[in-house]
Amino acid sequence: MNNIHIIVPDLPESVVDGTVTTWHKKIGDTLKRDDVVVDIETDKVVLEIPASTDGILETILVTEGETVTSGQIIGSVRCAHNNTIPTTSSDQTKKNTSFEKETVLKQTVNLQAIGPAMRRFISEYDTETKIIKENDRSKNLTQEDIKKDILKTIKMPDKSIINQESTTPSPESRSETRIPMSRLRVKMAERLLKVKNTTAMLTTFNEVNMQSVISIRNKYGTLFEKHHGVRLGFMSFYVKAVVEALRRYPEVNACIDGLDIVYHNYFDISIAISTPRGLITPILKNADALSMSDIEKKIKELSIKGRTNKLTIKDLTGGTFTITNGGVFGSLMSTPLINPPQSAILGVHVIKDRPSALNGAVALLPMMYLALSYDHRLIDGRESVGCLGVIKDFLEDPHRLLIDI
Structure with a gap:
């Protein structure tokens, strides 16, 4: 696989430099051709630098807020081989986790009673495997059964703590935020x-x-x-x-x-x-x-x-x-x-x-x-x-x- 540099384009006439304001992608993120990768603000306009090819963002050499000039290399993209973007480890982990959850569901629940919407609801919680295993495998679990079991495991905050927090002034209420002028x-x-x-x-x-x-x-x-x-x-x-x-x-x-x-x-x-x-x-x-x-x-x-x-x-x-x-x-x-x-x-x-x-x-x-x-x-x-x-x-x-x- 080849790497392609992300280069600051020629800046407009009378503009000497610019400031990197926003990286829209993180290292390891997959890119499609023409996806906006980074914004560079000048005295007059904001320049959007798109990806020139499909691939993965390999490096970021200039952080947000730093000054750049025309032709400067600010990052690189690892090109996808044969226009195919490889699956990252995080993507693979998500796929494996999703596969394991689906397998448990198939083994423990009559899936005919659970539609795609209910499966998405279940997958939002880390407790679904335990809940399903504790139920009788021979039982036809309905969507209402699973909802009740899941919601039982969600710990509600102590009301006394909530009341105390609402009456006690937060130190953050007098905080200050300092940001550079554009x-x-x-x-x-x-x-x-x-x-x-x-x-x-x-x-x-x-x-x-x-x-x-x-x-x-x-x-x-x-x-x-x-x-x-x-x-x-x-x-x-x-x-x-x-x-x-x-x-x-x-x-x-x-x-x-x-x-x-x-x-x-x-x-x-x-x-x-x-x-x-x-x-x-x-x-x-x-x-x-x-x-x-x-x-x-x-x-x-x-x-x-x-x-x-x-x-x-x-x-x-x-x-x-x-x-x-x-x-x-x-x-x-x-x-x-x-x-x-x-x-x-x-x-x-x-x-x-x-x-x-x-x-x-x-x-x-x-x-x-x-x-x-x-x-x-x-x-x-x-x-x-x-x-x-x-x-x-x-x-x-x-x-x-x-x-x-």
């Missing part, structure tokens, strides 16, 4: 601190009446989902409104590079998504060319990939403007931090019914606060307030998107 969270912390220290960040606010958007979703939501296979959410409206606002205020879609200002002639919108690893911002490339259904499908795809650690560097590279939706967590208002090297970010929030002025009267309307954080080194108040006002106008009257006014 590489993604470390990198995110560094970037956020850099933003605060290197940008002149300000936030401007506005509020928007979401009644028109809600009415459109209520009227066409079912038909939209039936036709396109995806729900009509709020985010597609936000993206469309943002793209139109960025057309009118190109400074908000630009960035600073040294002493230069780079104006982007395209609209790659980053969407903030919360995952178990932390906040990530995958990108809707060329959002201006996407329809409402395309936007919703792409956001759904990126969200699933984010939750399952399937995002690639391509999904995360670039971006000219970011939208973050704290409203999904109930946030009423916030001051979002800029996603560098971008110069602005839009925060949308929870929609709440509030008394507001409508046509000279007070009405209860579904209102939402908008927050635009921007780098004052590049964007002045006129551009920031004007851009946010355009977003507000398009959300309050989405039909303007259709006639480009």
Whole structure:
């Protein structure tokens, strides 16, 4: 049998090293081709290393939490001869034990009265052989007989001990758990601190009446989902409104590079998504060319990939403007931090019914606060307030998107 090395793949550009986060298999475990063996976390994505062949995990050279680099050997797999995986000693022991239990059952019990489900129930206990032997071999044991005999042998805990344990404070209740920060969270912390220290960040606010958007979703939501296979959410409206606002205020879609200002002639919108690893911002490339259904499908795809650690560097590279939706967590208002090297970010929030002025009267309307954080080194108040006002106008009257006014 030959051994095949498990090697760290080429890491993404600008990523120097990674951290082994999870070994999904232990030494001696059998592997099938393409089974995920180990996860390696980088500053941007989690890389899953699959098995390249059938076999058995022979060695693990790097433990969880250690740092690795591209091309490093971190383990090996013993290939199965003729594509047949040998039975390990533990597997053989389980088979022998199962065979012995089955033999005892056949010798002592009328198996016609015991089905497969009952045999599985019996096999969960180590006392079944003793119980069966103590019964009359000539007796036709029923499932109920065996259950009663087995349950009699299970020792119930002393009630006084249970009461004592419930009233006595456990020392573990004041314990602490210390775990290392994930590489993604470390990198995110560094970037956020850099933003605060290197940008002149300000936030401007506005509020928007979401009644028109809600009415459109209520009227066409079912038909939209039936036709396109995806729900009509709020985010597609936000993206469309943002793209139109960025057309009118190109400074908000630009960035600073040294002493230069780079104006982007395209609209790659980053969407903030919360995952178990932390906040990530995958990108809707060329959002201006996407329809409402395309936007919703792409956001759904990126969200699933984010939750399952399937995002690639391509999904995360670039971006000219970011939208973050704290409203999904109930946030009423916030001051979002800029996603560098971008110069602005839009925060949308929870929609709440509030008394507001409508046509000279007070009405209860579904209102939402908008927050635009921007780098004052590049964007002045006129551009920031004007851009946010355009977003507000398009959300309050989405039909303007259709006639480009």
